[in-house]
Every structure is written in C-alpha cells, then in structure tokens.
Amino acid sequence: MSDAPEKETVTPTNFLRQIVEADLTSGKHTTIITRFPPEPNGYLHIGHAKSICLNFGLARDFNGRCHLRFDDTNPAKEDVEFTESIKESVHWLGFDWGEHLYYASNYFEQLYQWAEHLITTGKAYVDDLTAEEIRQHRGTLTEPGTQSPYRNRSAEENLDLFRRMRSGEFADGAKVLRARIDMASPNINLRDPVLYRILHASHPHTGDAWCIYPMYDFAHGQSDAIEGITHSICTLEFEDHRPLYEWLLNNLPVPHQPRQYEFSRLNLSYTVMSKRKLMQLVQDRDVRGWDDPRMPTLVGLRRRGYTPESIRTFCERIGVGRSDSWIDMSILEESVREDLNERAPRAMAVLSPLKLVIENYPAGEDEEFIVANHPQNAEMGTRAVPFSRELWIERDDFMEEPVKGFKRLSPGQEVRLRAAYIIHCTECIKDPAGNVVEVRCTYDPETKSGLPGAERKVKGVIHWVSAPHALDAEIRLYDRLFALPNPSGDDWKQQINPDSVEVLTGCKLEPSLKAAAAEKRFQFERNGYFCVDMKDSTPASPVFNRTVTLRDSWTKR
C-alpha cells in the first residue's frame, strides 16, 4: 500500500559492465566467462578483492561464470601455502568458483605443444644469449634492439634444442625460447620476448615433471583461450602486453579468442599494497604476520573484524576505471561502520578504567538491568547487565575541570549512566601525585532507566561496567599502519605509524561478553566496533581487536 519508492540497490555502472552488456546484446557472446588469476606467491589483499568483486560480480550479474585460476608458472616463487589461503579468502569474501578451479600448470603440456608449433612455423627460436646479453640486445626505450646471433637458426635446430631443453640437458639460464617478432618494435614487449626459461625447480603442482617453464605472456592468453574466457580483465600495467597477448593467440591454433581489458589497480591511502612490501613487513617483523590486523590482506582485515559484506560494499563504492587513483581509507572505514552499525550487538566495555563509587547505593547489593542489544532493532533481543555500588567508567569521561562543551562527568555535574541511573558527582579522590583515582557520586533512584518519569534530560550519557562483575580483557587498538598517505621511497618503512597498535590490558567488560565466540563482533558503546581475536582470545583471557572507532564529532573539535 505504501507509495514509498523501492529502495533499489543500483550497482554503479562502469566501462567493463558496458562492454559486457554490449557484447551480450549484440550477440557476440551468449554467456560471459571471466577469471580471477592470482599467482600463488602471497596472500590476497584488498586490491585483489577489487578484482575478485569485479570478475565474480560480472559473472554473477550477467549469468555467466568466473573461474579461479592459479597462475603458477614460476615455481621459484610460488608455494602451496598460498594456494589454500587464496581459496579460503575468495570463499570468505563470498564468491564461489564451483567446479571451475584451474591451474595454468595444468596446461603445461598443451603450452609446450604450442611452443613447438611456433618453432615449426618459424615464429620462435632458441637463444643461447645470457640474460645480461639479452638485456643489452633489447635496446632502450628510445633505441631499437639488435638481433641475437641465434635468431636465424633453422626450425629443425630450434626444435631439437627446445626438446633437449625440456629433457633437462641444459643448465638453468643456458638457453631460452623466444618469440621472433620485431627487435625494433617501439613496444618493448614485442622485441622477441622470452617464452620459456629453464628452471630446474620442483613445482608445487607438477612436481618434477618439468624443468622448463612458460613465462606469464606465454601462459596467460592461452590459458584464457583454453578455458573459453570471454573477458580477460587485468590491471593497467598489462596494457602494453596486449599486442603480445593477441599476437600469440593469432599465431597459435587456439580454440577460442579471448579479449583482454584493463582497469586501474587499487591504491589505498595509509597502507601499502605491493606484494614485495607486504612480504617485507612480515619478514622484518614490522607486523605479526600476514594476518596482522593492520595488514591490508584479506586475512588481516578479517582478523581485524571487517566483514566480507563491507569489503564488497567498498569495492562497489570505489568504482572501476582507468585513471590512477588513491582511495581514501575513510571509504573503507565507513563501509564497515555502516555494516556493523546494523549487525553488531551493543555491549559496554571500559577501556581505560576509573573507579566510580555511588555513595548512597547500598554496599554489597546489586541489581540487573535488561538492556536492548540494539537501539534500533528489537529483534536482536536483550541481555542482563549487573549494576552495583562500585563501577568502572572511562577515564576520559571525567574531568575535574571540564573544558567548554564537555558533556560528561565533573564535580557538581550530573550525567546518565547508560541504561541505569542519573548520577550526581560529589567529588574526586586523588593520589599523592595528584592523579584522580576515584570519583564519588550519588544516584537518584527515581531516574532508573525505563521508569515512568525517568526521562529527565541530562546533557551526557556515559557507559560503565559493574566492578565486582567485570571481566578483565586485553583490547588491541589498531590504527592506520602508516603515518603518511602514500608510503614510498627507499625509506618507506620509516613512515610506519608508531602508534598503529596499542595493547590495553586490564580493560573491563560487562559479563555478558564472557562466552563470545571467536570473530564475534560487537559495538562497545561509545568506543567503536570490536571483535574477538580469532587466534589469541580464550574464555579465561579474552582478547578483542578494535575494527574501527565510532565516528566522533567531539574529540575532533
């Protein structure tokens, strides 16, 4: 009956969606097939999430499919450790490749045959030049390259040599197979690119079956062709490779002609995204591992408390384009807040405890308040929160001499204890050094939360935890990993934010948090969103990670 317009979730368009739409309506394709092709040499990060959401999202929205393909052509750098983690992260993010799990290494035999085909047709040759010599012959950006003296070997000789390369006759680096294209091409990728190199290394997936391995360029397009990929989407730095991608497809009897499209990779402020740098942070112990909650890896974000939904929302919001861009961290942060605000049950936790004593509350007595788990969603239920004469409150919620605009507790002032009573501060007690160690106050029994007539307005509301009932916990406060928006240069590690993690012990939690399961997320009222650490937390000594703070329009001033 409502006239309210449907709240439709519009997926923002982008040039790739338009291409896919056009290809489908024109009949160029009846279904689309995309792929996400990680190299198993590291953990997935938020930049990969952009690609995953793009590729799997396109397939999902246009009733196609998306393959997960490991681009495992370099056994020197790859490891099974990474393939399991990658699969888990893709699933965690919410995508499923179904039966379509592939490895480029599954195509090694076919690729080899195609290499022989190239040799036979005079379009590839075995080169004996060293890596250094090949580099010198390549020319420069402004000068053409020069031909290798081995460039004009006969097809028969090349075939013989290539077969002997395969059989293991030569040492690493002794020979390579190169495409014969154009040493004078202005596109350096076309100056007789290396197709195969000798690598006497055991492969995580093919074992010792091979001692020659195809280069990326010789594996990727053909793998796309074998799988029937219609739209092969990669990042901008591969744009220069597209002529080579197409040259190979045009010169080989492939079963299908995929098309490559490029988009700009994600840059996120205050963090780093390159695998090399992430690896270095882990190896140098600047962080506690790939899943350190400060890392932009998916395992790190997960441990930090980010939800898969929030990361998908983030990827939708930032869009897909071709211009270099730096996404502000606040977009990622706002994406989790939005998700967690709706889904995280509320609880009270005091991070930096200050004792508060209610002088007119009978000693030794206590009571329970039934508190809603979510202020806007009654379906999330209620919980019992104990109250007593001695409470913990946040140190920051008391100021002996309040600054202008301070709405919390100070001598002579009153404030509401969330879900409980209004209290009036009488005095504070200090240690010999002058530090406030205890706050004294009185309460008004008539103002008990929920009581008729208890809605008297007070300027502030603070959270609290009953001291005798409190649970002790460790809480880890995380902040951005780097102090500068774009950590770069040789001294990029000098730019690590020294306060990127602050470990608080002796924090006080309300007792309902006792049985919280690993990864369970909460909003600690007025403090932020927190989750139970999936590795270090135990029922006896709980550990929480701060995912993100609440927006704060007060301390900002």
Next chain:
RNA sequence: UGGGGUGUAGCCAAGCGGUAAGGCAAUGGACUCUGACUCCAUCAUCCCUAGGUUCGAAUCCUAGCACCCCAGCCA
C-alpha cells in the same frame, strides 16, 4: 627525446553533442538514555590549458601541458 595510457570538487566517480548523478570527506542544523545511528541543508556557472566546429561542447577537432606504465629468463 620511443611506445602505451590518464586528466570532471579534498578523494573516488557518473556523464557517450542538449545545458555537471551518486558516494566518501567537510560544514551548518534537527533528533538522541551511544557526542553513535538517523534526518535536513550547504558543497563544480564548471569538466587540465588554449584555440576551433556547432544554435548548443565535459562530450567533436587541433595544439599544448601534467601525471602514470614499459628496457625481469617476475606476474
């Protein structure tokens, strides 16, 4: 000084010759038993610059300028 790209608000990003969507950030206000949430309002006479075509240009043309990528037997 070769080749390939990109330039729309502080950060992203729609726009596809008919008179600048949206999000994040920011600002002001309302509401509030979370200084949260929510809500309302403000935020590009202008689209890298300069010319040109056109009744009309961010969109087309020309010439510049700035920035990014490419010289791994990495991907």
